[in-house]
Amino acid sequence: MNNYSKQREAILDVMKENLVHPTAEEIYHLVLEKEPQISKSTVYRNINILVELGEIKKLNMTAGPDRYDYLYKEHSHAICEKCGNIFDFYYDFNKDEISKELLKQIGQNMDINSITIYGICEDCKSNNKK
Amino acid sequence: MNNYSKQREAILDVMKENLVHPTAEEIYHLVLEKEPQISKSTVYRNINILVELGEIKKLNMTAGPDRYDYLYKEHSHAICEKCGNIFDFYYDFNKDEISKELLKQIGQNMDINSITIYGICEDCKSNNKK
DNA sequence: TCGAAATTAGGAATTATTCCTAATTTTAAG
C-alpha cells in the first residue's frame, strides 16, 4: 500500500480546500470536478487510507453519515447531537493529567488523538422542536 | 409518544444489566431472552426513544455500528480508534471554562452533554499490525 | 524495459438502520 495515485492526491486536495467537515458523498462530488472518472469506491478506499495515514480525521456523528476533517492544525470539535453541526475550537486540555487518570482508572496508557464535546447548540435549544 | 410498553421496559432492563456498551444488534439478542416475540425494528425504535429521553447514550464509533450506554452515573468515554474498545472513566473537566471558550470562539453557548477522548489503546500500539 | 505490486472503475454485495402497514395494546373519558 502507498503507491502514488492522482485520485488520492485529488481527494487530499479537496480536503485541504474544503475545511467544512464534508461527508464521503460530498467529497466524492467535490473530487468529481477534478477527476471526472473517479468512482465512489475509490473515494471511500482513499478516505480510509488517508485516515490511517493521519492526514485527515474521521468525525463520529450522532446522526447521519460520518464526516471528515483535514488536520491543518490541532483543534477540538464540539458537535451538536441534535442538528449535527460541528464547531472547531481550540482548548488546551491537560492531556498529561487526563492520561494519568486513564492509567489509574482503566489500567492502561492511551495515545490521545483528539477530544470531542457532544452537546446541544443554542439554535436547537431555542427551537426546541422534537 | 410515550405510552407504556413492556418491550421498551425490557430494553431498558437489558441496558441496566449490561453496562458493556452493546450495539443495537446485541441489545436485540439480549432482549429476545425476555421478549421472544420482539422485532428488530421495535428494538431500534425504542433505543432511539430512550436516547431522546436521555436514559441511554449513543456512542459514536470510529469503526463498526453505533453502541449504547446506560447512564447509571456521569462518566466520560475513551474510545480506541483502532479496535473500537470503549473505556469508561471519570474526569472533572472544567465545563464552565470550556463553555466560556466555546462562546468566545464559535459565538454561541452549548449545553455540554459529554466529552469523549479518541485515541489508540496500549494493545493496538504494541501489536501495531495494520 | 519489464514484471510484480498497487490501484482503479464499476457494479454487486453487505451492513446498519429506518420506514410501512395492518393488527394489537394502552390510556383516559364517560
Place this chain on the structure above:
DNA sequence: CTTAAAATTAGGAATAATTCCTAATTTCGA
C-alpha cells in the same frame, strides 16, 4: 367496566452508507 382514539407492535420491505469483488490499468524498482 366500555369504548374509541392514540400509541405501539411484528414483520418485512426499503433505504442509506460502506465495503467487497474483478478485470483492466498504473506505478515503480530492479
